[in-house]
Every structure is written in C-alpha cells, then in structure tokens.
Amino acid sequence: MKHRICLFLALAASLFVDQAQAQKASWIWYPGDFDIYMSNVMQNRRTERGSFFPVFWKMDSHYVLVDFHKEFTLTEPEEVKLYVEGTYNVKIDGQAISGFPKTIKIPAGKHKLSLKVYNQAQVPAIFVQGKTVISDETWLSTFEDKEWIDASGKTSDKSGTTFVSAGSWHFTDPLIAPSAFKLPVTPHAATKIEKANQGTLSDFGKETFGFIKVHGLRGKGRMSIYYGESREEALSTDKCETLDYLDIDLSAKKDSIMPLSKAFRYVNAQYEGSVAADSISMLYEYAPVTEKGSFKSSDKELNKIYDVAKYTFHLNTREFFIDGIKRDRWVWSGDAYQSYLMNYYSFFDAETVKRTLWAQRGKDPVTAHINTIMDYSFYWFLGIYDYYKFTGDQKFVQDIYPRMQSLMTYIDGRKNKDGLLEWMPGDWIFIDWADKLSKEGEVSFEQLLYARSLETMSLCAKLANDADGAAKYDQQATTLKKKLFDLYWNANKQALVHSRIAGKPTDNVTRYANMFGIFFDYFTADQKLGVKKNVLLNDNVAKITTPYMRFYELEALCAMGEQSYVLKEMKSYWGGMLKLGATSFWEEYNPDKKGTEHLAMYGRPFGKSLCHAWGASPIYLLGRYYLGVQPTKPGYKTYAIEPNLGGLAWMEGKVPTPNGDIEVYCSNKEIKVKSAVGMGTLKLKSKSKPNAPGAVVTEIGKGVYEIKIEKGKEYKIKYTYGPHGL
Template identity: 65%
Template sequence: MKKYTSGIRRFLLGALLVQSVASFAQQATWIYYPGDFEIWLSNKMQNRRTERGSFFPPFWKLDNHYVLINFHKVLDLSAAEEVDVYVEGEYNIKLDTRLLPGKPARITLPAGKHVLDMKVFCQDRVPAIYLKGKTFVTDGSWQVTFEDKEWIDATGKVSDQSGTIWQPAATGGFNNPLQPPSAYRLPVTPAFAVKKEQVPQGQLLDFGKETFGYIRIHGLKGKGNLSLYYGESREEALATETCETLDRLELNQPQAKDSVLPLTKAFRFVQLQPAAGVSYDSVSMLYEYADVKDKGGFRCSDEEINRIYDVSKYTLRLATREFFIDGIKRDRWVWSGDAYQSYLMNYYLYFDSATVTRTLLAQRGKDPVTSHINTIMDYTFYWFLGIYDYYRYTGDSSFIKLCYPRMQSLMEYCLGRRNKEGLMEGLSGDWVFIDWADGLSKKGEVSFEQLLFCRSLETMALCAGIVNDNKQQQTYNQLATDLKGKLFNWYWNNSKQALVHSRINGQPTDHVTRYANMFAIFFNYLNEQQQQGVKKQVLLNNQVPAITTPYMRFYELEALCALGEQAYVLKEMKDYWGGMLNLGATSFWEEYNPAKKGAEHYAMYGRPFGKSLCHAWGASPLYLLGKYYLGVTPVAAGYGTYTVTPALGGLKWMEGEVPTPGGNIQVYCSTTEIKLQSPIGTGTLRFKSKSKPASSEGTIVAKGNQEYELVLEKGKAYRVKYTAL
C-alpha cells in the first residue's frame, strides 16, 4: 500500500483524509466516462513496443480520452452526510448550481433533494472521481458528459442543460480510493532460469519455456555497457545483429544494487553481454500476467491432444494482457482479427467478460470514424462479429446499449464506402488483409469481405432490436438480405459448388479459395446441398490453395467440425499443432509450415526471427474442443437455452467443463455413456446411437436416422447409456 500511497499523493488532488475501504458501510467505486479508461490504457500498452531498442508505435489513428468531464448526480438524502472526495485531475464542485469554494477533500451534503455536479480536467490520465459518505457513493447510477452545454444569461441564471447528452458513468471495479484507474497494473511474480550457459561474449539464460515480463538483475554494479539480447529461440538470443528485441544499459553504478528493467519483454532465452567493468550476481525475472482464472477444461483419451490443449491454454494466457493482443514478442497491439479469435477461446476457458469489453471499447475508439479498425476492412467486420458473439455468450444487453451509438457510426462509415453495386471494395487507405498467403488476390469485390459485411449488418439488426430501434432494425435486416442475395447470385458457381473468390470489373472470377466458403458454413448461409458441395470441392480438395496460418486454420477446422468431420479435424490438430510440439514449441506460433527446416521456422516478414512463437491465434484448439467435441453451444443469449452435441471424433472418452454466466456445464462422453450437468438454462442433448439409448433422468426422444434428443433441466444430473456410431 505504501508504494501506491506515495504515487497517489502526486495526483489525487484534495485527498487529505484517507479512510480504510473496509470501514465504509457501502461500496463506492471510481467512475469515469465510458470507454475512456480502455482507450487511455490501450494507448499506454500499444506504445510500449520496441524493435531492437527503437520505439515502434501502431500505424493507425490513436484516439484519446475526453480531458474534461462533468459528473452529475441527483440525490435525495434523509439526513445530512459528510462525504470524502478523491479526484484524478483538477476539479470543482457545484451543489444545486452553486460553486463550492476551493478544492474540498470533504463536503457536507444537506438532507433533501439536491443536484451535485463535478467538473474534472485531466490530460495525462482519465478524469475520474470517487466519493464516499455514509449512504452516498459514486457508482454506475451517476451520469457523465464531455459537453454539458451549460451557459449563464445576463441575469446570472444558469441554463437547465436541456441540450446535454448524458451517459451512464462507467465503473471498472476500482473500489479503493487510493488505487484509481491510472494505478491499474498487471500483477507480477518472480521466476528463474532453469539453465545457465557461458557463451563467448557472456551468459545465456534459458527460462525453460516462452515467458513474458521484466528482467531483474541482482547485484548489478560497475561502469560501462550491459547488453541484453532476447530470443524466443536459442538461435535468436545468440543472433546479436538480427534478434528482434534487445536492451542496452549504460551504467555508472559503483555500488551493487538490484535493477528491474523498465519494459516487459517476451523471451525464453536471454543473452547478457557485460563490458569489462560491469558485473552482476544473478538474473531472474518478474513474470507478468493477467489475473484471469481458468474455468473451462478438457481431458481425453489421447495424451497428445491433452498436450495440445495445455499448450493452447498457456498460449492464450500469455496473449491475454490488459487486452487480448496478437503476440507477446513483436506487435503487442490490439489487432481486431486476432482479438476476435481470443474472444471465442475465452468463452470456453476463462469466460472473462471484462477483457472482452475492454478490448472492444479500445478498438473502437472515438467518433468521427476516419478509417477501418487497424486500417483493415475485414478487421472492422470482426469487431461487429465480436459484439454479436459477446451478446450470444453472455446475454449482457447493457454493453450492447452502451456500444450501439458507436456501432451505428462505424456502420455508417462502412455503408458510405460501398461501390455502385452496394459491395465493399478496397479504397485508398484500406488494407484488405484476409490472411497471410502468397499470391492471394485482394483486387476487386472479394467475396470474403461481402460475407463478413453481411454478418455485420445482421449484428446491427440484432443490436437495434435490443435497444428498441425498430426502424433501424428493419433497415439493417433489409440491407443484410439484399447483400446475401447478391453474394449468392453473383459469387456462387454451381459447376464448382463454391463461392468464387472475387468479382473484377463486374465479372466473377473462376478462382476458388477457402475463405468465404468455410465462413458461409458456420454462418449457416448454405443449404445442405451447398454445404456438401463446399465440403467436397473446397475443404477436402487439395487443388484449392492450402491454408498455412493458424489464424485461418481456426476457421477451416471449425467449418469441418460444423459438417461433422471431427475425426478428420482431430488428425489435423495432431499433425499441425502436434508438429509444433515435436519441434519443441512451448507456445503456439503465428505460422507453421512443416516443410521448413531448423531456424527457417523462425523467419517471417523478410527477417530471420520475425515470426512470433507465441501468437493468440495459435490457441484455437481451446474453442474447437469446447464447442465441437464437448459440443456445448448457446442458442438463446447467455445460455438461456443451449445445445450439447458431443462428438468423440475417434477419441475413446473425453470430459470437460464449459463456463457460462451461471456456472460450468459439465460433460463426460465415452463410446457407451454420456453424463451431463448444468446450472443454467434449458439445454438439449443431441446424439446418435446404434442401439436404443436409456437415461436416468428425462425422456429420450427418437428423431430418426439413429438420432436422439434429451431435454436438460438446470441443476439435474443426467446419465445416458448408448452405443456410439
């Protein structure tokens, strides 16, 4: 607490009376303008990236928080109260439009109905307040605005602020008056190298696996330079001229002391090269981590799949920081496409809503919209998809209501960039990404972009319904219907049984890629005949260009699972992710090509060690195993209703837990038995059996073709005897 207190005294104006949180009779929290903390925090985090010691900021527009906020509360007290005041920034306080003198650290609120306003100005941090009396506190019932439109006429009368647009104040769980939002830090814990090796110029440390944090040097002293070279591989740490990250310290320190380097780094290996006059006793690290808890889990009869699951968990944990980021070594930015996959994995492992909403708000930034998110067209659409899935898994309508105006303005930007055919085509400043793939055309009207655009319009319609914007709901639904019609009228090729890749100059090409076709499957845009055509002619066709990034393998394998190809996907997981494990991977990579040899695996972007060996999109087995093997999927928002469709895919048995807003759904499945229990909603178990199944609870209904269903009530344990096909 002492280190926080010394820091807070520098910027908590008026906090003259410090009172223990435990002594308060009612919980109070720091409040601020919604989305501003997330934007401020993302700016701090994304501008920590360095390459070989050079500052390397993002290359898209960074918005800022609002620097002047009015906090507003109408109160009605049964008795007068003394209220303690804590503030981030310069401030004033008005009670019933009368300005209180000075910067009071404690105010007296009289009994009865009153109006309290506080204006706070702060540039380097988010304007925030924390007030606490006996019953009166700052919480989510307050209102905030960045533009109160207040004016005073010639008689001295204050306006009634009728033009003010108020927002509910944001709360982020900052409940200690001495630890405001700006004090937010990820926790750290000590960790130590498992191996030390003398190399020609110094010492090489091996921490045993991919890790992330601050290097701590014990007993450091001397005059001269100390160079540190970081590597996700041994080869990288030894490559002093080409490793991606390094530190060079200039010392003039006659007395030995412990030093913690100021910036976090990703590494497994660290090479230290001290000058002749520099020495140290030992080196350790402070491992930095997000304090999220594993809630979901998976185990099965195949130990290699268990290892893949465990390394996927560790990969996602490393890439879960203040936000869901891409990779921990190189970018460390909030990329929308990368984060979207992390959201899905999160729903089957952490079910941590705070990191999802924090990331979505940071990505969206402020109005006006001047470019696509991360400058990438498809990444804008992934942002909408992230909103869609967040509501489906959590049922949190309050976040939808908060985001809806920001969704509208971003969608208006997209609608304004359509061409004369009403399709999305890359314009000046747009990056049409899709995937890292040699020779992949981005010209013309790419079917993949239209598909994502269509689902984004469907998301807008869904959210418009949640906020009772019926007119716009109809508009978005009609736009989605029209676009879907164009997609299949103009891109579907009957002879190829696939959506072609693009249209150029108004004419569809003959080229077929996997991207739009596999998304169309799990978006449920294809009829049964089209699904089987895509399965045979695209997904299982070696003549269609293969996908080599885990990023798009995620979706390719999802599409195959949605088509019932779990046995095929299990083999692909073992070959692809197992291939990385066989090369010694302790976290999963940005890209994997089994044809490469040795240090070739580490090269990307024209640099010998440019590839990230811990990349969030490499952890997709978490999602696949939870959704398509354990088979748990929400139907109504927040698991009001859900389905469980277990699929062994060649496994002898599997068991696991899938987190929901109301607790974990537990699933066990073998070739002869299924056991389930859920604390939430109404579920439907769907399975196939060679023999007539029997259940200890409920009534099994035969659906024909050896398919059966059983309704699952919350709180009940079910056991089904059956014979797997």
C-alpha cells in the same frame, strides 16, 4: 517492483471480478475513455531492437473535461467522501461548493450530485463513497455540456446535452487511482544457465513474458541483453528482435530491473569493460484471470495441445487481448475476435472483452477502418454480438451502439456503384498471410463479412431500442446476401468464387468466403455439401498455413460433423509445432519448412511470433465442437450440448458461463452432464433409446434423441454408440 506487487494485491480482485458479484462503489469515467487511454499506454511500449515502434493507425485520446452526475433520494443526511483524478468542482442541486472538498454532507431528500473533472494527462475519474451515495455505472456522464444561461441567470429550458452511462473497470479501492494500474508480477528463475562469449545464456524453460532482473550488477562499461523466443534468436546479437543496453558505472553491487517487459525464453547477457553480475532472473508479468474452462481426453497428445493452447492464450491476455507477446503487442481486431471466442471457453473474463472492444473502436469521427483493415472492422461488429450472446450483457451493447452506428456509416459511405466494397486508398484488405492471394476487385470474403456485420447491426439496434435502425440494417443485409450469391456463387464449382474484377466474377476459388459461409449458415444443405467436397476437402484449393485462418477452416469442418477429420488435423498441425519443441503456439506454421526457416517472417530471420493468440484456437474448437456446448439464448439462459468424440475414447471438461460451469463427460458408452445454469438440451445419437434415470428422453429423429438438462442436477446417460453415433 515491490510497489507493483503490493499494487496487485489491492487491484487484482477489483479489476478482474466476476460480473455476478455485488456492485459497490468504484472509480468511474466517460465510457471507453480509460480503455482507450490504457491501450495507448500499452501499445506504445513496443520496441524493435531498442527503437520505439509506434502503431500504424490513428490513436485517439480520452476527453479531458467530463461532467458526472446522479440524482439520489436520501431518508437521512449523509456524509460522502470524494476521490478525484484531476481538477474538479462539486455541485449539489446546481449550487457549487467552494474549493476542492474531500468530504461533503448531503441533506435528506431528493438531490442531484454533480462533479466536473479536468485532467489532460490521465482520464478524468471519480470515486464517490457514502452509505448509499456511491459511484458506479448508473451515473451519467458527458464530455460536452450544451447548457446556456441568459442575462437573468436562468438556465435553458431545452437541454442539448447528451448524457451516457459512466464507464468502469470495477476499481473498488478509493486510495488507488485508475492511472496507477499495472499488471502483477511474480519472480521466476532460469532453468538452465551456460556461458556464452563474454556473458551467459539463460534458459527459462519455456516461452514467457516479463522483466529481466540483474542481481549484483557492478563495474564500469556496458551490459547488453539480447532476448530470444528461440536459442538462435538470443544468440544472434545483430538480428534478434528485442534487446536492452545498460551503461554501467557502479562501485558497489546493485540489483537492476529492465524498464520494459519482454517476451522470451532465452536471454543472452553480454558484458563489456569491468561489468559483471551475480545472476539473472525475471519477474513474470501476467493478467490475473481465473482458469475456469477445462478439457481432458483419452488422447495425451491432444491434452498437451490443449494445455499449450491455454498457456499461449494466457500469455496474450494482458490489459487487453493482444496479437503476440514478442513483436507487435498491439490490439489487432482480427486477432482479438478469435481471442474472445477462446476466452468464453477458458477464462470467461467479460471485462477484458469489453475493454478490448472499447479500445479498438476509439472515438468519432471515423477516418479509417479499425487497424486500417477492412475485414478487421467487420470482426469488431461480430465481436459485440458474440459478447452479448455469451454474457447476456445488454447494457454494454446499448453503451457502444452509437459507435457501431458511426463506424457502419463510414463503411456504407465507401461502397461502389454496385453497392459492393473494394479497395480504396487507405484500406488494407488483409484476409490472411498467404502467398499469391489476390486482393484485387470486389473480394467475396469482404462482402460476406459486410453482410454478417449488417445482420449484427440489426440485432444490436433492437437491443438498443432503435427500431428504425434495425429495419434499415436488416434490409441492407438481405439485399447484400442476395447479391453475394447472385454474383459469386458458381454452380459448376459448387463454391463462392474469390472475387469479381471489372464487373466479372473470376474462376478462382479460395477457402475463405466458403468456410465462413458454412458456420454463418448462409448455404443451403446441398451447397454446404458441395463446399465441403469441392473446397474444404479439396487439396487443389490453396491450403491455409496460418493458425489464424486454420481456426475458421476447422470450425467449418466441425460444423459439418467432421470432428474425426479435424482431430487428425489438430494433431498434425498443432502437434507438428510441439514436435519441433514449441512451448507456445506460433503465428504461422508450415510443415514444409526446415530448421530455422520456421523462425523467419516479414523478411527477417526471427520476425515470426512464436507465441501468438490466434495459435490457441483448439481451446474454442474443443469446447464448442467436441464437448459441444453453446448458448442458445443470451447468457446461457438456455444452451445446447451436442458432444462429438471425433474418434476419442473419452473426453471431459468444463465450459464456463456467467453464473457457473457446465460439466460434460462423454465416452462411447456414457454421457454425464452437470450444470450450474439455465435450461439445457442434450442432443445425442444412439442405436437404441438412451437410459437416463430422472430425465425425459425424446426421440426427435431416427436414432436422434434429446434430453432436457435442469440446473443443479446430475445426469448419467447410458447409450449405444455406433458408426453413426457421436
């Protein structure tokens, strides 16, 4: 474990670096391969009561033979060091160098350096370090060399090989190979220890994640360790979700660290035979991301909700964005899509977003939806364009676009005769965990996500310079959106109905398609008001009990200006978990449940995750809809600020961007703004014209004003808050 801590010191700065930092030599591989490899390693760590619990879907692997090359023009000869994971050859201008050289000399002039690497066990990867000759994402790579040579030795004039930009996580230490990567750890002690049967119950004070360390272990017999997110779970030796068994035969004291990290708050250690131990601690395992975003307000309970949401999200930010730390620990696309949005308002770690998107998609050919779930394929598309919107990273879109095309081709091939999607063998239509939620027929929610994904494909096709694809996907999206409203919009109910069965729309109205239609901006102004009244604020429409879909419901209400209502809902819903003693937010919360009913799910008494990424959505809601900050051009080249107090006396916070923070303070008398990036537009409502020294105030409507925010300047705006103000 000491090695793991040292490893972090060398890797943390290189893995989780800001994109703004200058490029230097790094380990490179075929794009997406290390992400897929690492997700396989991580996702296959799941155990359930000591048994291996593999994922439900096809797992792809890295390419085992990869060719890398780049052309360089040198003004003088250069000595270049080579570090390689795998068996390899090296060529300069097509001429092979004998053996496995660690250092080569490249003459002055224009030359092509090539390395071909084979590695079955790990990802073929290279690190090239010279004065100007370095390995980075400008290198080209291929997994399939389609060259041929005739009898004379001449190479073909027409190449059939497809080369793509190399992938990288910015591992910048040549002596630490990518396959050695592990998350860092730090020691933590229990806050309370008490006797429990033939052992001890250790309380670590709050939900946490890491490796249990047993100090002074000795004797002969068995040590059993039962983990619990709750006290009840840890004490339930026959029903707890995770455990460890150790058969001990030690005459002298020895410290022992469990082989797999686990989620827990409580640890119940039981001893049999003569086994004993001096104490138990843990090594807390974490992703070394930087907390950049912040939020604080006049409401102490809301501040607590924000802090616990941030902690919940950090726990579920690991090598990738995962669903929950106790049970699955898998990369679910629907969960990850929400994590991306939370990330943009907290850590703004672009690398983790890219890794997760690569890992989810896997390789061609496509044989099933992502995670086998129809809606999860659509969230994957949406996540890519959002990534571009927040980061401005066009290269990533271009790199991943071919895999977007092949997934969309698979989806297009599953349409029925009416051009709609419905359940087919192998598909899982998830939508949400909800009792009596019909998945039969052609569900409107799936068609809506499909339309949005086609729009995303059109936008990304333009970024990838595929004009024909952009036009094709745009036409498909337009056709499907028209069909969506022709078939599902019910004028009497002022809502999209849930489904169409046997060619006929049902009368059933659910919240899902309707709330997404609001923030997708698919409705007219009148339709939005109808949906708000007849669906979102209608208690007769089935309520949502998961934080997963609560996220979108509250976003739709915020988009309709209902921040005051949403504030009460956040305090009731997330505050309700806090009142029950939650130290992280749960997979599901139903206030009608009592006692240990809150711990049960999936037919198991402790099946529910008490630390789930989708429970952390207040991070996004508060940054996007209360502080009111969002990019209007990719990478925050331009952005909007439209603060909404929603009943708060004051609030303040930071929203991170690729190149610095946007700071906002808002009370019912004053707004302060400072930005390190781009050109912003502050929009506010005031009874009288705001006083903004050093700024131009423009009235764009009755009582509605705009102020331009320039990079590096501080603005203090006095305004008159009223019933129709912020």
